[in-house]
Amino acid sequence: MAASPPFRFVGCIELLENLGVKAQDERELLEFLRRVPAGSVFYHTCGYFLRHRIFVGPYANDFATWTAVHRGDRVLGERLAVVDPFDFADPEQLREELISIVSDHLGHLRAPPRVDDGEPFHFVQSHVVEIPTGLEARTLAEFRDRLAEVEASAIYYHTVLARTRLGRGAGDFAGWLRGSLGRDDLAAAVERTDPYLSSLERVRSRLLDVLDAALDAGPAAEGREPAAPA
Amino acid sequence: MIKIDDYREVAPRGTVDLLLRLADRVRGRRFLHISATRFGGGAAEALQRLMLLMSELGLDAGWEIIGGDTEFYATAKAITAALQGEERVLTEEMLEHYLERNRASGGKLPLEADLVLVHDPAPASLVADRPAGGTWVWRCHLDLSAPERRIWNFFRRYAARYDAAVFSRPGFVPHLPIPQFIVHPSIDVLRQVGAVDRSRDPIGVVNAYRIVKKHHDVRLVLAGGGGDGPESGEVFAELREAAARDPDIVALELPPDAQLQINALQRAATIVLQKSVRDGFAIGVAEAMWKGKPVIGGAVGGLPAQIADGVTGYIVRSAEGAAFWLRHLLNNPELIARMGGVGREHVRRNFLITRHLSDYLALLAHLTATPA
Secondary structure (H helix, E strand, O other), rough: OOOOEEEEEEEEEEEEEEEEEEEEEEEHHHHHHHHHOOOHHHHHHHHHHHHHOOOOOOEEEEEEHHHHHHHOOOOHHHHHHOOOOOOOOOOOHHHHHHHHHHHHHHHHOOOOOOOOOOOEEEEEEEEEEEEEEEEOOOOOHHHHHHHHHHHHHHHHHHHHHHOOOOOOOOOOOHHHHOOOOOOOHHHHHHOOOOOOOOOOOHHHHHHHHHHHHHHHHHHHHOOOOOOOOO | OHHHHHHHHOOOOOHHHHHHHHHHHHOOOOOOEOOOOOOHHHHHHHHHHHHHHHHHHOOOEEEEEOOOOOOHHHHHHHHHHHHHOOOOOOOOHHHHHHHHHHHHHHHHHOOOOOEEEOOOOOOOOHHHHOOOOEEEEEOOOOOOOOHHHHHHHHHHHHHHHOOOHHHHOHHOOOOOOOEEEEOOOOOOOOOOOEOOOHHOHHHHHHHHHHHHOOOOOOOEEEEEEOOOOHHHHHHHHHHHHHHOOOOEEEEHHHHHHHHHHHHHHHHHHHOOEEEEOOOOOOOHHHHHHHOOOOOEEEEOOOHHOOEEOOOOOOOOOOHHHHHHHHHHHHHOOHHHHHHHHHHHHHHHHOHHHHHHHHHHHHHHHHOOOOOO
């Protein structure tokens, strides 16, 4: 029987590209939300993980932050902030949700949004440059140790990017635990680790807690790991 | 001699290993930088460090300097100022001399590379005589959001001939029909001293200090270089006058190479203010945050990109706003330590030279094909 493939940790760098379009008010935000590439919707909703790896801002994505802070539109800011990008299978579905919220909000305004000289919203998209880290894991214990040491962008790649932009629903960690180690219980626990409104280091810490608990449960829980090749 | 492994002590966990892997990926591709000078200015200083690190990583990286006479450099300086929105007199003869000198430099320099990064306006027209092959990118370290129209019309013809451009933040980008990438500047160990002029609003800082002084026993130190305009002398005269009336105001006019003094002042400070009303990226803010200080900064230039408002400091739009948040911090000293600590980690992840290097190598990986 062929041995299960190891988990190979991949880090990444997001190269940012300014799209040259900027919204001055909520109507323009809606207009450009319809037109910009999906990679821009992804960047402005999930990119904060890589930019702010250690703290969470008051609003969960760039659209919400801009409307609340720079436009002073707290209601729209709150409605956009509560959108969890991990609820959507791909950035197009996420885009539709954002468009629906802004459109509904504008439809209920008694007066058109004011136009002032505040800071505009600059649309950016990201290009992901993948970097294999060379770190591999074949067992749960190895996986735990590599996860503890790997550069944080690998956690971004295998959880945030995999689940949203790359369309790998459960994320790469859960997928490998289920597919290669047959650990449905652990995969489900990893899937439940909610990255929304968190930081990469907190995600790492929560994942390590889950893995440590499984390892502490002893060899019985480890029994389904593939045997080392003779 | 800088070693890449030295950065394991300061960069986020795993960063150096990721850089080594990324270097493997782009090895064999030539990465050429072209600028007007090797010395003076934060961009040249950062590039010196980056070149050392690229060499340490075993990359094929080069740095060429264009030649020019006094008139060329004066014209390039005037173009740079005009592109940042200042009125300058630039005659047809001056612009033709600028183009001619770059044509001459282009004929002498080895310009073949997989990726050519041309820094700032001075060498930018080299692109008109670019050799076949290679990707040419204009790296603009300036804020071009409101350029002087006539000069921009002249300069844009050359900027648009690049395959792409790199700016320090989205708000600095003018309209250009080429892809525009964003790479923030970075800090390494030390930096240049910023000029004290009206764009940094030192008088507004004094006014904020006076509001705070009514309630707290504080000392204000205004330190910086003299700048190169007559305005800077006037500002220092006003500051010295203010200092003469209040022994707790210290105005320090420092030479451009006073990094040690600035370093010591930042370390000794409780809170750092950069209440600019107009500014570039102002990477010195990241240096203060690296030293664990909360920073109160103006809502201009690169300050909002560096200061996480309410987390690593505060963004303000008035002297009163600066005074308010100064009092808030002084009345809640536990916040000073907390914000300073978060600020240092924020810089560790976003504004160290290792991040700058990884962005440049990602640009190389993204824009160039693997050689056959």
